[in-house]
Amino acid sequence: MRKFKKGKELWNTIEEAARQKHGVGKEYELTMADLGSPEKRVLGRCVYRLNNKENPAETYAGYVTFDPYK
Secondary structure (H helix, E strand, O other): OOOEOOHHHHHHHHHHHHHHHHOOOOOEEEEEEEOOOOOOOOOOEEEEEEEEOOOOOOEEEEEEEOOOEO
């Protein structure tokens, strides 16, 4: 049985998926990821916010899908 990612591993997975979605590099960092409440959670999808490290006003946000398993 496959195990779910959690902690830093899950955070890094979401961050990379969000960067790929917008075609940006390591100059952007994930500042928020909301998997939703347990009763409304959709496996492998979350709301995120990605900010530019140099200029926090440059932000991407939305939904992203990712592989939740190891």
